[in-house]
Amino acid sequence: MDIEQANTTAVSRMMEARPILKAVATARDVIPGMKDNLFLHAGPPIEWERMSGPLRGAIIGAMLFEGIAKSEAEANSMVERGEVEFDSCHHHGAVGPMAGVTSASMKVYVVENAEHGNKSFSNLNEGYGKVLRYGAYSDDVLKKLHWMNDVLGVALADALAASSGIDMRALMSEALHMGDEGHNRNKAGSLLYLKLISPLIAKTMKDGAVMSDVLQFIGDNALSVLNPVMAACKAMTDAAHGVEGSTIVTTMARNGTDFGIRVSGLGERQWFTAPAEIPVGLFFSGFSQADANPDIGDSAITETAGIGGFAMATAPAIVTFVGGTPKDAMNATLEMYEITFAESKYFTMPSLDFRGTPTGIDLRKVVELGIAPRINTGIAHKNAGVGQVGAGLVRPPLKIFEDALLAFAEKYNI
Amino acid sequence: MTVVKWEVRAGAYYDSVVLMQLQRGLLGLPGIVDAGVVMATPANRDLLAANDLLPEKITANPDDLLIVVKADDDTSATDAISKVDELLARRKSSSISQDFRPRSLSGAVKQLPEANWVLISVPGRYAADVAREALDLGKHVFLYSDNVSLDDEIALKKSAREKGLLVMGPDCGTAIINGVGLGFANRVRRGSIGVVGASGTGTQAVTAQIHNLGAGISHAIGTGGRDLKSDVGAITAHQALDALARDDETKVIVVISKPPSPDVAAQLMSAALFTSKPVVIYFIGYPPPARQIGNLHFAISLSEAAEIAVSQLSVSGKWLSANDQKGYLRGLFSGGTLAYETLLGLQASLSPIYSNAPITNYQNLKDPLHSKAHTIIDLGDEFFMVGRLHPMIDNDLRIRRMKQEAADAEVGMILFDVVLGEGSHMNPAEELIPVIKEIQSSRNDIEFVAMVIGTDEDPQDIESQVSQLVNAGVAVFRTAAEAVEYIGLRFSASRKNEFTSVDLDQLKQPLAAINVGLESFYDSIILQGAQAVHVDWRPPASGNERLAALLAKMKK
Numbered sequence: 023m024d025i026e027q028a029n030t031t032a033v034s035r036m037m038e039a040r041p042i043l044k045a046v047a048t049a050r051d052v053i054p055g056m057k058d059n060l061f062l063h064a065g066p067p068i069e070w071e072r073m074s075g076p077l078r079g080a081i082i083g084a085m086l087f088e089g090i091a092k093s094e095a096e097a098n099s100m101v102e103r104g105e106v107e108f109d110s111c112h113h114h115g116a117v118g119p120m121a122g123v124t125s126a127s128m129k130v131y132v133v134e135n136a137e138h139g140n141k142s143f144s145n146l147n148e149g150y151g152k153v154l155r156y157g158a159y160s161d162d163v164l165k166k167l168h169w170m171n172d173v174l175g176v177a178l179a180d181a182l183a184a185s186s187g188i189d190m191r192a193l194m195s196e197a198l199h200m201g202d203e204g205h206n207r208n209k210a211g212s213l214l215y216l217k218l219i220s221p222l223i224a225k226t227m228k229d230g231a232v233m234s235d236v237l238q239f240i241g242d243n244a245l246s247v248l249n250p251v252m253a254a255c256k257a258m259t260d261a262a263h264g265v266e267g268s269t270i271v272t273t274m275a276r277n278g279t280d281f282g283i284r285v286s287g288l289g290e291r292q293w294f295t296a297p298a299e300i301p302v303g304l305f306f307s308g309f310s311q312a313d314a315n316p317d318i319g320d321s322a323i324t325e326t327a328g329i330g331g332f333a334m335a336t337a338p339a340i341v342t343f344v345g346g347t348p349k350d351a352m353n354a355t356l357e358m359y360e361i362t363f364a365e366s367k368y369f370t371m372p373s374l375d376f377r378g379t380p381t382g383i384d385l386r387k388v389v390e391l392g393i394a395p396r397i398n399t400g401i402a403h404k405n406a407g408v409g410q411v412g413a414g415l416v417r418p419p420l421k422i423f424e425d426a427l428l429a430f431a432e433k434y435n436i
Numbered sequence: 437m438t439v440v441k442w443e444v445r446a447g448a449y450y451d452s453v454v455l456m457q458l459q460r461g462l463l464g465l466p467g468i469v470d471a472g473v474v475m476a477t478p479a480n481r482d483l484l485a486a487n488d489l490l491p492e493k494i495t496a497n498p499d500d501l502l503i504v505v506k507a508d509d510d511t512s513a514t515d516a517i518s519k520v521d522e523l524l525a526r527r528k529s530s531s532i533s534q535d536f537r538p539r540s541l542s543g544a545v546k547q548l549p550e551a552n553w554v555l556i557s558v559p560g561r562y563a564a565d566v567a568r569e570a571l572d573l574g575k576h577v578f579l580y581s582d583n584v585s586l587d588d589e590i591a592l593k594k595s596a597r598e599k600g601l602l603v604m605g606p607d608c609g610t611a612i613i614n615g616v617g618l619g620f621a622n623r624v625r626r627g628s629i630g631v632v633g634a635s636g637t638g639t640q641a642v643t644a645q646i647h648n649l650g651a652g653i654s655h656a657i658g659t660g661g662r663d664l665k666s667d668v669g670a671i672t673a674h675q676a677l678d679a680l681a682r683d684d685e686t687k688v689i690v691v692i693s694k695p696p697s698p699d700v701a702a703q704l705m706s707a708a709l710f711t712s713k714p715v716v717i718y719f720i721g722y723p724p725p726a727r728q729i730g731n732l733h734f735a736i737s738l739s740e741a742a743e744i745a746v747s748q749l750s751v752s753g754k755w756l757s758a759n760d761q762k763g764y765l766r767g768l769f770s771g772g773t774l775a776y777e778t779l780l781g782l783q784a785s786l787s788p789i790y791s792n793a794p795i796t797n798y799q800n801l802k803d804p805l806h807s808k809a810h811t812i813i814d815l816g817d818e819f820f821m822v823g824r825l826h827p828m829i830d831n832d833l834r835i836r837r838m839k840q841e842a843a844d845a846e847v848g849m850i851l852f853d854v855v856l857g858e859g860s861h862m863n864p865a866e867e868l869i870p871v872i873k874e875i876q877s878s879r880n881d882i883e884f885v886a887m888v889i890g891t892d893e894d895p896q897d898i899e900s901q902v903s904q905l906v907n908a909g910v911a912v913f914r915t916a917a918e919a920v921e922y923i924g925l926r927f928s929a930s931r932k933n934e935f936t937s938v939d940l941d942q943l944k945q946p947l948a949a950i951n952v953g954l955e956s957f958y959d960s961i962i963l964q965g966a967q968a969v970h971v972d973w974r975p976p977a978s979g980n981e982r983l984a985a986l987l988a989k990m991k992k
Contacts, residue, residue, distance in 0.1 A: 357539075360539050386987055392978045431990070
């Protein structure tokens with residue numbers, strides 16, 4: 023078996039994937055295996071008993087949103103009676119930031135990989151403050167979710183239907199040159215998104231006042247583009263999964279309790295997990311490290327695809343996550359070159375003389391050098407519904423990479 | 437007529453700065469008249485059209501990269517388009533953060549791609565793996581670590597030799613490459629004396645003394661202490677000698693080693709004879725075969741080695757050119773001490789060599805009646821003397837032995853002594869020459885060499901003895917030293933390297949190094965003004981041996 027060759031194939035598939043944002047549609051209509059009583063969540067699969075506060079809160083919120091429960095108490099007892107099912111977003115081609123909870127009626131972005139044909143999905147971004155993805159489910163939260171589904175979602179669906187789609191790889195490349203790393207900072211990308219989507223919205227929407235609301239919502243939210251970006255990264259990494267003999271990591275995701283990874287040359291549902299660590303970072307006023315929930319969210323898909331924490335060198339505005347100076351940001355990216363198999367052909371960084379971002383985490387290098395991937399992340403409050411309390415840096419436990427290496431050796435008789 | 441070719445890369449975003457650089461790169465290619473590289477926005481397409489660079493049939497979106505070249509001919513245009521990826525990938529390393537310490541060798545190479553040397557001083561059990569990786573990356577290795585197994589050393593050096601790379605060490609303490617000292621080294625001026633050193637402190641002593649005598653060093657190439665043992669066969673020393681021989685800046689070469697294996701020493705000296713440069717040899721504790729053989733000078737101390745080297749800078753020597761004598765030498769001596777001195781001299785250049793009067797056990801000829809390989813026989817030894825006259829009086833034994841040797845197809849040269857004086861045979865030439873002629877009539881490929889010891893007052897008439905022998909086609913010498921030098925040069929086979937030569941241009945590039953291990957070596961390189969990257973090395977898989985073993989299997 024030639025691991026180098028297998029990894030070349032896997033990474034090439036990841037880089038050459040061309041994610042096009044094609045549509046916004048209802049989850050039950052497009053996500054494979056979606057059902058009315060199924061709730062997708064971020065990270066590796068987990069049972070209710072072990073879910074953290076924010077994830078439970080988001081699931082309760084989604085049940086209220088779907089109308090299958092009328093109250094928190096009812097939702098809880100339905101769960102306990104086994105009337106709802108849970109599964110990892112990743113088993114359905116989907117990703118979601120933080121809790122990542124996606125239910126049947128929700129509108130989702132549909133990204134299609136024009137190169138290999140696979141599809142990926144992500145819910146819509148709710149913006150900052152009290153939001154479902156951090157486990158909040160107050161009336162305000164649910165009201166906003168309904169508006170997003172019925173007004174924003176429809177506007178986006180119509181707009182995209184009137185176009186040939188948005189080339190996400192081109193958008194991400196350009197955003198990287200504008201100071202985004204594509205995970206924690208998406209200001210430039212969101213504005214590029216607004217630039218591309220607004221003429222389409224103007225073309226398809228009739229009501230000027232509603233259109234104004236929609237454009238303002240997209241423009242005000244510096245994370246608007248995060249969810250399509252995540253779906254794009256998912257389309258890229260899924261294209262790289264399942265290459266026989268490849269040690270490339272194709273998934274890194276957290277559910278608020280466990281950190282999980284998957285590897286290209288190992289099984290589709292073969293997760294390697296260990297307790298998620300608590301991110302270290304900067305906190306909004308009034309919060310501290312003690313409030314932080316263990317790491318949560320599918321957004322590490324960006325690092326898996328070679329941006330986010332791996333592209334820190336290109337995002338000097340958020341250097342505070344990694345120590346404070348542009349040099350620290352540069353070093354963060356240089357460190358990730360140590361554990362990646364290739365450099366991106368398409369995602370380049372001006373600050374490193376347009377060198378490609380570190381792409382394709384190689385299990386072997388992680389274990390050999392003892393360097394775990396860096397992940398830029400938002401920090402959730404450990405109690406459901408409080409929301410985001412900060413942002414910072416986290417690394418997956420090394421043990422899951424070692425476990426994956428042992429499993430790889432066993433599968434391939436090494 | 438010009439040809440226009442284009443390529444559309446869907447969804448490939450590049451910054452305009454990169455695209456302008458790419459465009460300039462394309463314009464620099466042969467046969468290219470004009471080039472346009474843009475994101476295919478309407479404004480950019482208008483711009484291309486204005487410059488007559490927009491082919492009519494093109495379909496492209498604003499997110500697509502559009503590459504257009506106009507060339508003299510089809511081939512130039514196609515070639516240029518095919519170079520796009522290469523031009524896009526070209527980037528300098530200069531903008532890379534200087535304080536970043538990579539954990540891996542490959543990471544360090546990306547940071548300092550021009551690095552031509554890797555210094556390794558990690559614990560011995562890991563050192564060979566790091567060295568292997570360095571060789572795979574195409575870098576020369578300075579392997580300071582000790583406790584590297586002999587098998588690893590041999591494997592590393594063989595692999596390096598195939599690639600035209602040097603492995604200095606293991607256990608290599610000292611080197612000076614292009615004026616930059618590696619490991620332990622003195623600050624010496626640059627000059628035209630090259631050093632091949634199997635002894636670290638020996639190399640330091642010689643290079644320092646050369647500096648103190650006013651001369652300087654081109655390169656001092658360490659080999660590690662085991663390089664001149666039989667097992668390793670002086671792989672690095674041969675490569676280093678070859679490199680210094682080809683290096684125009686090196687005028688004189690010094691070779692220093694602790695006692696080498698005799699066979700290895702012989703091969704190395706034979707190679708040195710062909711460098712056509714003065715080579716000063718000091719094998720510590722190893723008897724010098726002579727003061728000088730051709731261009732080889734033998735020193736008896738480190739400081740003398742330095743002195744000879746410096747003195748040779750001003751000598752433009754002409755040396756007896758070496759030849760390619762086939763077969764083995766058989767020396768048939770009547771004088772025991774002459775046999776011994778000849779053996780001492782020849783063991784430097786002939787190998788293996790045996791004798792019934794050996795200097796080392798290794799040379800012991802078990803059966804004095806039958807020679808093997810190169811052999812020096814003392815016919816005056818007690819073994820032959822039972823019931824016989826001494827061969828200085830009676831040539832019978834030697835004559836029979838000459839015939840015996842000549843019957844051996846592997847023999848190419850027969851050496852004998854003619855010791856004149858009181859008590860000796862009155863006309864040895866008269867008895868020996870008919871035998872020589874008889875042998876020559878059937879074996880014209882055997883050369884005869886004689887050393888004639890005597891004076892003009894001896895009763896045998898030395899001039900007549902010499903002229904008889906010369907007339908019979910025998911090469912005659914009056915001292916053992918002269919004969920040894922002649923034979924040494926005759927047997928030095930014409931050398932063609934059986935290995936890939938070290939690239940001299942690369943050796944002459946300003947030294948840039950990657951340091952894996954002792955940080956002080958990194959500091960010292962930086963202090964000397966050379967470029968270096970320090971690797972923050974740790975044992976693979978954090979020292980977990982099971983995982984490390986798995987990883988080793990998963991390397992390729």
